[in-house]
Amino acid sequence: MKKTKKDITILAVGDNSDYDTFKKFNKEKRIFAGYGFDYVAIDYQRLFEGKAPQINTDKIIVFLFFPFYYWNKYIEHKNYKGVYGNHNFQRKFLRFWDNFEKKTKRYFADKEILFINEPRLCAEYRDKFRISRRLDKFKIPQSRIYKITSIKEIKNKLAKGHQFFLKPRYGSMGKGITFLSQFDWRTNFIYKDNRIISKRSDHGWKFKDVTGQNDFLRQLLKKDILIQEAVESPIYKGNKIDIRVYTFFNKVLYIYPRRNKADRVTTNISQGGQGDPGLLKFLPVSLIKKVKREAIKVSSRLGITLAGIDIIPEHNCKDLHVIDVNLFSGFPKRRRFNITQSMAKELRRLHNKDKLHFRKSNG
Ligand SMILES: Nc1ncnc2c1ncn2[C@@H]1O[C@H](COP(=O)(O)OP(=O)(O)O)[C@@H](O)[C@H]1O
Numbered sequence: 001m002k003k004t005k006k007d008i009t010i011l012a013v014g015d016n017s018d019y020d021t022f023k024k025f026n027k028e029k030r031i032f033a034g035y036g037f038d039y040v041a042i043d044y045q046r047l048f049e050g051k052a053p054q055i056n057t058d059k060i061i062v063f064l065f066f067p068f069y070y071w072n073k074y075i076e077h078k079n080y081k082g083v084y085g086n087h088n089f090q091r092k093f094l095r096f097w098d099n100f101e102k103k104t105k106r107y108f109a110d111k112e113i114l115f116i117n118e119p120r121l122c123a124e125y126r127d128k129f130r131i132s133r134r135l136d137k138f139k140i141p142q143s144r145i146y147k148i149t150s151i152k153e154i155k156n157k158l159a160k161g162h163q164f165f166l167k168p169r170y171g172s173m174g175k176g177i178t179f180l181s182q183f184d185w186r187t188n189f190i191y192k193d194n195r196i197i198s199k200r201s202d203h204g205w206k207f208k209d210v211t212g213q214n215d216f217l218r219q220l221l222k223k224d225i226l227i228q229e230a231v232e233s234p235i236y237k238g239n240k241i242d243i244r245v246y247t248f249f250n251k252v253l254y255i256y257p258r259r260n261k262a263d264r265v266t267t268n269i270s271q272g273g274q275g276d277p278g279l280l281k282f283l284p285v286s287l288i289k290k291v292k293r294e295a296i297k298v299s300s301r302l303g304i305t306l307a308g309i310d311i312i313p314e315h316n317c318k319d320l321h322v323i324d325v326n327l328f329s330g331f332p333k334r335r336r337f338n339i340t341q342s343m344a345k346e347l348r349r350l351h352n353k354d355k356l357h358f359r360k361s362n363g
């Protein structure tokens with residue numbers, strides 16, 4: 001059989017300690033070959049050390065995976081004393097991506113590159129405030145954000161029936177979340193000896209009752225946090241539900257509901273929530289349509305090529321709120337949906353239609 005010449009190289013940049021997406025992606029190497037792509041994987045360390053791999057095509061599509069090594073060594077490291085998800089996280093993360101972009105462009109100065117996603121956005125969209133401002137700008141529905149710094153004010157609001165989610169401004173994976181209603185305050189931070197402590201692991205952030213612990217709340221309100229009105233999601237068989245949507249080049253690749261017991265605070269899969277594609281058929285078609293439409297709007301208006309967007313429908317299953325926009329979301333289980341395969345296919349389709357826009361590295 002005649003081997004066709006490959007016209008584009010997929011360059012996957014990640015870390016080997018990434019047990020999820022980078023690994024799943026690398027396993028599909030052969031699928032990329034089947035669609036006429038060369039495939040090269042490298043970790044951030046090697047790339048930073050200048051050990052860039054040989055690439056034989058003029059065009060490169062760079063897939064960026066979460067830089068676990070750097071993150072665990074320099075950002076969320078063992079001796080880190082601050083509270084999870086604060087401004088220092090962002091400062092270092094911005095520097096990391098800036099550095100990465102400069103280096104990559106230098107190594108591949110003679111190539112045409114397409115980043116998935118843009119390194120600058122990888123850093124900037126870690127900021128939940130920035131995301132929220134953008135959603136606002138484009139009139140994409142989201143639950144209301146409050147700027148409250150005084151405990152008195154927040155308690156007044158709780159007494160009037162408001163319920164809030166407090167989230168670290170630069171956090172993810174459901175870590176450091178606090179829920180407040182008038183008689184029920186829960187947090188998955190550890191609050192011990194009058195100090196807010198962050199767990200040093202990605203999993204097992206358990207919620208504890210902190211109702212009425214004013215000192216805790218007073219401290220938390222001084223941190224980099226976002227306060228958002230809680231959305232009451234529909235309950236199905238004792239489970240609360242939200243919806244994860246994967247978009248790629250402004251197309252919905254996959255959508256599935258996530259659920260957790262109704263008395264739990266979050267639905268994050270990394271903290272015990274479950275993906276349940278079967279639930280999709282119990283949700284109104286009109287709602288699913290709306291969810292898809294808003295997700296595409298998020299990806300196109302915010303310029304995110306590959307996104308995992310979380311949307312919570314209101315109890316009435318009519319209105320909805322975009323809750324979280326992720327540039328490094330986990331991938332679905334392969335036997336449920338092979339997202340890598342579907343991205344490979346989509347890339348080939350787009351390229352055949354001349355719809356992939358590469359940029360000269362040195363331009
Ligand atoms: N306003 C809200 N109303 C209801 N549930 C929320 C709200 N905000 C967050 N949650 C719950 O908390 C989880 C984590 O919040 P999210 O904004 O996605 O932060 P993270 O980046 O840590 O995933 C969500 O998946 C959802 O289950």
Ligand SMILES: [Mg+2]
Nearest residue numbers: 173174310324
């Ligand atoms: Mg989330």
